Amino acid sequence: AQSVSQHNHHVILSEAASLELGCNYSYGGTVNLFWYVQYPGQHLQLLLKYFSGDPLVKGIKGFEAEFIKSKFSFNLRKPSVQWSDTAEYFCAVNADSSNTGKLIFGQGTTLQVKP
Amino acid sequence: KAGVTQTPRYLIKTRGQQVTLSCSPISGHRSVSWYQQTPGQGLQFLFEYFSETQRNKGNFPGRFSGRQFSNSRSEMNVSTLELGDSALYLCASGGVTVGGYTFGSGTRLTVV
Numbered sequence: 001a002q003s004v005s006q007h008n009h010h011v012i013l014s015e016a017a018s019l020e021l022g023c024n025y026s027y028g029g030t031v032n033l034f035w036y037v038q039y040p041g042q043h044l045q046l047l048l049k050y051f052s053g054d055p056l057v058k059g060i061k062g063f064e065a066e067f068i069k070s071k072f073s074f075n076l077r078k079p080s081v082q083w084s085d086t087a088e089y090f091c092a093v094n095a096d097s098s099n100t101g102k103l104i105f106g107q108g109t110t111l112q113v114k115p
Numbered sequence: 116k117a118g119v120t121q122t123p124r125y126l127i128k129t130r131g132q133q134v135t136l137s138c139s140p141i142s143g144h145r146s147v148s149w150y151q152q153t154p155g156q157g158l159q160f161l162f163e164y165f166s167e168t169q170r171n172k173g174n175f176p177g178r179f180s181g182r183q184f185s186n187s188r189s190e191m192n193v194s195t196l197e198l199g200d201s202a203l204y205l206c207a208s209g210g211v212t213v214g215g216y217t218f219g220s221g222t223r224l225t226v227v
Contacts, residue, residue, distance in 0.1 A: 032211050036218075044205065044218040051211055090158065094211065100171040101148040101210055105158035 002027045002095050006106035013081050014114050021076040021109050023091030032094040033074040034103065035065055039087045047089075050074065061085070083115045117141065119208050119219035127225045133194040136222045140187050140208030146170075147189040148216065149181060152203040161204075164189050196226045 007022040025031065035047040048059025055067040065076045074091060091106040120139040128134050140147050148171075149161040160173040164183035183189045187208075193200055203223050209216040 034215065043220040044207075046215050046217070049215045092158075100165070101146040101163040101207065101216060102160050102171045102173070103148070103150075103158075103207070103216060104160065105150075107157045 002093070002104050004091055004093050004104050004106040006089075006091055006109050008109045009107065010110045010112070012112045012114065015083055016080045017113075019076070019078040019081050019085070019111070021089055021091075021111075023074045023076065023106055025072050025074070025091075025093045025095070025104075027072075027093065027095040029095065033065075033067060034092040034094070035059065035063070035074070035076050036090045036092060037087045038090065038108075044090070047076070081111070081113050083113045085111060086113045087111060119206055119217050121204075121206050121219035121222050123222060124220065125223045125225075127227060128196050130196055130198060130226055132196050133192065134196060134224060136191045136193075136204055136206075136224075138189045138191070138206030138208075138219060140189070140206075141217055144208035144210070144213060144217075145187055146208060146210045147183055147187060148207045149189070149191050150205040150207065151175075152205055152221070153201075158205070161191070193224075198226050200224065201226045 004025045033050040036044045037047050047063050050057045050067045058064045063078050089109045092103040122137045146165045148163040150158050152158045163171045167183045178194045181191045203221045205221045207216040207218045
C-alpha cells in the first residue's frame with residue numbers, strides 16, 4: 001500500500017535556526033507532491049507543490065523543498081525559521097495514476113519555534 | 116475568489132444518530148475530496164467526487180457515504196454514529212490541473 005513517512009514528529013528550534021523536515025513516500029510511479037501547513041486553530045494551507053520539472057521548488061513564506069526521485073523523498077527546508085512558523089506540517093502525495101484527488105498524508109510534524 | 120466552504124463548523128451528535136456535512140468547492144472546481152483528521156490516525160482519505168461521480172474511495176465502512184450535486188457542492192453522510200467518528204472532517208477542492216488542492220476549515224464532529 002502507498003504510504004508517506006515523516007520522520008520527525010516533533011521539532012523544537014530557536015528563531016533563526018535552519019529547518020529541514022523529512023518526507024519519504026512509497027510508490028514507484030509518477031507522483032505529485034505537496035507540503036501543507038496547519039497553524040494553530042487554522043485550516044490546512046498549501047506551502048508548496050511539485051508536479052514536474054525543476055526538482056527544487058519554492059513556496060510561500062521562504063519555504064522550499066527538493067524532490068529526489070531516487071530516494072523517494074521530498075524534504076522541506078527553510079534557512080531561518082521565525083516564531084510565526086510554529087505549526088504542524090504535513091507532507092502529502094498524490095500517487096494515483098489517473099490523477100484523482102486522493103492525497104495520502106504523512107503523520108505530520110509539529111514545529112515549535114522558540115523566540 | 117471564495118475558498119472552500121464547509122458547514123456547519125461544529126456538530127455534537129449522539130451515538131446511533133446520523134449526520135450530514137456540506138462542502139462548497141471553489142467556483143469552477145469539479146473535484147471534491149473528503150478527509151477525516153484525528154489525533155491518532157492523522158489525515159485519512161474518505162472519498163473523492165468528480166462531476167457527480169465517486170472517483171475514488173478510502174478504507175472506511177459503508178456508514179460513510181457522500182454525493183456531489185451538479186453545481187459541484189458535495190455532502191458527506193455518516194450513519195449510525197460511533198464515538199470513534201469524532202473527528203475533524205475536511206473537504207478539499209481542486210486538482211493538479213488547477214494547481215493543487217485547497218482545503219476548507221472543516222467540520223468538527225463530536226459524538227457523545
